[in-house]
Amino acid sequence: MPLATLIHRASLPGPQVSEAQALQWLAEYYGFSGTLQALGSQQDLNYRVDSERGRFVLKVCRGDYALVELQAQHAGLNYLAEHSAIKVPRVISANNGADLLSLQANGETVHVRLLEYIDGQPLTDFDHLGQDVVAWFGRLCGEMDLALAGFDHPGLERTLQWDARHANTLISHLLPVITDAQQRAAISAAAEQAERRLQPLLDKLPVQAIHMDITDDNVVWARDAQRHWQLQGVIDFGDLVRTWRITDLSVTCAALLHHADGDPLVILPAVKAYHAVNPLQYAELQALWPLIVARAAVLVLSGEQQVSIDPTNTYSRDNLSHEWEIFRVATSVPLELMEAAILTAVGQTVPKVEKPEFAPLLPGLVGREFALIDLGVLSPHFEAGNWEQPGIDQRLLTEAAAVHGLAATRYGQYRLSRTRPDSATEPDTFPLHVELRVPAGADVQAPFAGVLKQAANGALQLDGPQFSVRLWGVTPVLEQGVAVDQGQKLGTVTGPLLVQTCRGAELDAPLFCTPSRASAWQALCPSPAMLLGLACDAEPELDAKTLLERRDASFARTQKHYYVDPPRIERGWRNHLIDMQGRSYLDMLNNVAVLGHGHPRMAAVAARQWSLLNTNSRFNYAAVAEFSERLLKLAPKGMDRVFLVNSGSEANDLAIRLAWAYSGGRDMISVLEAYHGWTIGADAVSTSIADNPKALESRPDWVHPVPAPNTYRGEFRGADSAPDYVRSVEHHLQKLAEQKRQLAGFICEPVYGNAGGISLPPGYLPQVYEKVRAQGGVCIADEVQVGYGRMGHFFWGFEEQGVVPDIITMAKGMGNGQPLGAVITRREIAEALEAEGYFFSSAGGSPVSCQIGMAVLDVMEEEKLWENAQVVGGHFKARLEALIDEHPLVGAVHGSGFYLGLELIRNRQTLEPATAETAFLCDRLRELGIFMQPTGDDLNILKIKPPMVTSRQSVDFFVDMLDRVLSEGL
Structure with missing residues (x-):
């Protein structure tokens, strides 16, 4: 290997060609004009050309590069166009038919080419790349190598500083460019260790033509309508060479390390994806990580060298931080660990060693x-x-x-x-x-x-x-x-x-x-x-994937689960859930466990009552009376009857039946975008298309939905929009009166829960309640999600509107996870149902449920959870609102206390919902240890309803991670 050539090329600055000179060449040799935009390169000069004929890249390199090498690149592009589905640039011929020009610039020879420009976005500036994108890089690299396996050209036999075969020589030559002795020693030690690991493998590594620069700089992408990244093409074939095949994947994986957040195992999806399309030999798998370490050393040395000889090269200077991060991550773990991780990732085992006959240690x-x-x-x-x-x-x-x-x-x-x-x-x-x-x-x-x-x-x-x-x-x-x-x-x-x-x-x-x-x-x-001499190995646990397969094989799949590949959760504590590997996830959406998970009082109360009695409420026992009395003390004056049931759906279904019995009518007015439950009655008045895409076309004729009084994105906006929304209610009431149909009632969440915790416009419920009652209907406040102190400033959601409903429904946090719901109303409404027969819920109001319900109220008072919802919840909302000024994607923060919604939008004028971005954000938050899900008809609102024990520390962690993900780019 000609050392002098290698060293000479590693020390070349980029060619100096002005925009005026480049425009002159375009006009003279290609016959068109345009505007130029400089593109980054370490040793070449690239201009993007925008012209009436389209968009191109004008590439200029120094004459030190042999023409046959550039011809090999063009031949490779043509070969891939014919033999592969991978999109690559076309070579544009000059007026004289030549695809390569050798010209003079500032007294030096330069080589000039014009290539098709592939529109898209490189991912080099993104801090985080999802596992699917990482896998895409590996798959693309494998497909490229597979396609190039049959390609050959004399220009591939070249001396190139990036060729891993020359890494050790180049590192030794460039080490003096590092002035810091500690950094220099670290690079030297890493390179020597990598070289020792590689030496026994070199004769076993297959050789072929490879691209050798499939990186986040040279692969361009575009997002589709669902915001998924789609590959547009591969550019920059300047490093095309014939060398070890595995070098290609090593270059790709090294580039991924500056997106790794310090974790070198981030490359494993790329390795598995490559291996799936283009199987690697065992020796290649063993060589991969040492080659990555060597590549990292070459990157920092070459980058520092280029900046020292060409300080005006902003591309090289800006890339240095990435290159040092790649080196830091590549040297952060033992080579042996990464070899084992790579081998096990593709189903291989580490090289076997002979196990001796051990004598007992003790x-x-x-x-x-x-x-x-x-x-x-x-x-x-x-x-x-x-x-x-x-x-x-x-x-x-x-x-x-x-x-x-x-x-x-x-x-x-x-x-x-x-x-x-x-x-x-x-x-x-x-x-x-x-x-x-x-x-x-x-x-x-x-x-x-x-x-x-x-x-x-x-x-x-x-x-x-x-x-x-x-x-x-x-x-x-x-x-x-x-x-x-x-x-x-x-x-x-x-x-x-x-x-x-x-x-x-x-x-x-x-x-x-x-x-x-x-x-x-x-x-x-x-x-x-x-x-x-001890059987002390842990028994293997059932993994999450196998468990999910068993669930899907027996548990009706209509009962959905969070996430595509959910972790196995078997334990919880306060506002965290813990998987079987000991990973703790911040639970920011569990509005059932108001006291948090694993509360010892709940365990003790439940165990004690189970040991005594659990039966149905037809028997006479103290707990049902005591719990009913406790609930009535929390209700507005005048409400004096309680029904105990098992769930919010059952509570809302019963409330509708009560409205029917009391009014003598059947027609109900409900609000669009609302969810009230899954029973036939509760589902009938539910209109959320997020829960049921056919909700608007499947309402029975006795349900009359009115527009959602959404002050942020509704038909009428702002705090003074109540009269506009009330007119719709008046319209339906008038139609019913004209048809001589008796109104049964109006059901509404006092704070718009399923739509993201949006407060109703001031004055909306007072006006609606008055008009509904004037027509003989009853007013139902669905407090299943919003009630029970979660809002902080109010115990009931309807208090924010200054109204008193005729019927209150509740569930969710009443039992901290125990099936427990309730309906509170007045005696005359409750007894109206008796004319149609008695009401009975087998488990509703059981001794266990009643004791747990009372214990929840006790703990909420003793641990001051309503106060926590007010104080910590206020801090929470303030921190979320601060994100609006920092991130254009954040449109609004709804709700109060621990009943919040963060709405994400793509445009602050049109309020276009950022649905796909919200889904990505939730998945990314899970990777960072947070459970979060979208809500709202457009699924563009974060459903923030954590346990009421949530601490300020957890709130700050959540908002910090939210800020981080928004900063990564969605």
């Missing part, structure tokens, strides 16, 4: 029984948040040892104690070790022959030919650096004993890792069970 305890302590997510040892106490795992272990004599944890059991509430990152919940409690002074012996040393992390480490064992809590009896025979005494136990086994003496393994890295680390740090 010879004096062979055959003794250990108590294996359950520290997992479902452990019965954990309740009421005690897992948050520092040292809880160790305390449980010590207590078990005090009873049983010997105790141990389980290898690979996700630890609940290591979950992290209000965190955007995965917690390191997976233990790569076993912790034991054994008698002090117990002998520890070498399970295999090796060399003993004291590790930097404080462990006593025995390194054998294939395995290393690390021990904490052992006082050695041998000197460091001595050779140890199998079975030789190493020391004695003097404290809590931790045991970890690893493949390789130099592997820097953690004691705990994150769930996404667990399979890779397990391959490198297998269970020490064989050394201990």
Whole structure:
């Protein structure tokens, strides 16, 4: 390899060609004029040309590049146009038919070409790329390599600084450009380690023509109507070369690392997608990460070099931060870990090693029984948040040892104690070790022959030919650096004993890792069970995907679930939900669990009452009377009768029946965009097309919907719009009167819940209630979502309008998840139903439900949850409103307390709903540890109805993450 050529090319500045000169060439050699816009490039000069003939790219490179190399690029473009579906630029011929011109500029030869411009957007400036886009990059890279496998040209045999075959030579030459000694040492060490890993693999790597620059700069995209990214084409074939095939994927993956938010495993979807379309050989999979590390080193060195010789090159200067981020991420984990992660991601296993016959590590305890302590997510040892106490795992272990004599944890059991509430990152919940409690002074012996040393992390480490064992809590009896025979005494136990086994003496393994890295680390740090003679491996849990398949095979799929691939949630605590891997998710939409999840009072009350009695309300027991009395104390004066049911749907259905019985009519007026339940009656008055796309065409003739009094995006807007919306109600009332049809009633959420927590215009309900009552109808306030103190300033939603309804329906938070609903009304309305027969709900008002209902009210008062909704909820709304000035996508913040809606729009004049963006935002928030879902007929409003125990810390975490996602670009 001609070193001088490589070094010369790595030191070239870009050609200096003015816009005037470029326009002159366009006119003289291509016969048209236009306007120019400079495009970035490290060593070339590119102009976008906008002309009457279309849009093109004028590419100018230095004459140092041989013409045959440029001809190879053109031949490659033509080959792909014929043999692939991948969109690539066409080469535009000059007036003389040539597709390549060699011209003079400032006394130097330059090569000039004109290519078709592919419209689209590169993704280099996006901080975050979704897994689907990452996979697209990998699939595209695989398809490109597959297409180019049959292409050849003399110009592909070239000396190119980006060719991984020359990385080590180039790095050695360019290292002096780094003036910081610490940075220089880090680059040198990373490059040397990568080179050592690559050397045994080089002869096994397939060679072919590759693009070698399929990056976020050179792939252009456009969003479709649903805001999904769609590939438009691949540009810039300047690095087309014949080299190792796997180099292409390494370049693509390296470019993805500056979108990784520090996590190198972000590349795995790209690797899996490439492998699916163009299977990689085992040696290529092993070589991939070392090539990425080498690429990262070349990027920073070449970038620093280019800026030093061409300070005016803003493209190179701006890219430096990306390149240093790529290097930081690429060197943040051991090479062995990434090799294992890549192999396991495509269904391969790490290279096997011979496992020796181990001698027992604790010879004096062979055959003794250990108590294996359950520290997992479902452990019965954990309740009421005690897992948050520092040292809880160790305390449980010590207590078990005090009873049983010997105790141990389980290898690979996700630890609940290591979950992290209000965190955007995965917690390191997976233990790569076993912790034991054994008698002090117990002998520890070498399970295999090796060399003993004291590790930097404080462990006593025995390194054998294939395995290393690390021990904490052992006082050695041998000197460091001595050779140890199998079975030789190493020391004695003097404290809590931790045991970890690893493949390789130099592997820097953690004691705990994150769930996404667990399979890779397990391959490198297998269970020490064989050394201990102890069956201490965790039992495999049913994974979320398999569970979902079982659910879909038996549970009617009309009963939807959140997210396409939901995590398995089996535990909750306060305003967080916890999956089986110990990841804590902030619950920002659960308006059922007002007290939060796992409340100990609810568990105690339910257990106590179940142990006594649970039956139906036809029996005479105190709880049903006591709970009814408690509810009436919360109701407006004059309301004196309670019905207890199981749900909001049942409550609203019963309310409609009461209206029918009391009025003698059947016709109901409801409000558009509202949801009242799923029973036949409640569904009939529900008009939300988000819940039922056919809602507006399937209403029975006794339901008369009126326009939603939406002050933000309705037909009439603003605080003074009530009279305009009332006219629609008057119109329907007049029609019913003319048809001599008796009105039964009017049902409405006092705050527009399903539409995003929008307050009704002032004066709307007073006017409507007056007119409905004047025509013999009753007024129903659906408080299922909004009532019970959630708004903070008001206990009932109708209080905001200053009205008193005839019937109040409620459910949701009444039972904190226990099926419990209620209807409160006046005696004369309640007794009107008796003429049609008695009413009965089998489980409504059961002793358990009543006791839980009263306990909810007690806890809400004792823990001042209404005050929390007011204070923290006020802070919440203020922080959300501040986003309006920061992000054009945020249109409005609706509601109050813990009953909020954030409406997303694409245009502040037209209020075009940002439906797709809202869906993307919710999915991205889930990745960051937050459960959120859209609501409203256009599904463009965040449904923010968290448990009423939600803290200021959780609110700030939510808004910070929301701000982050909005800043990433949707």
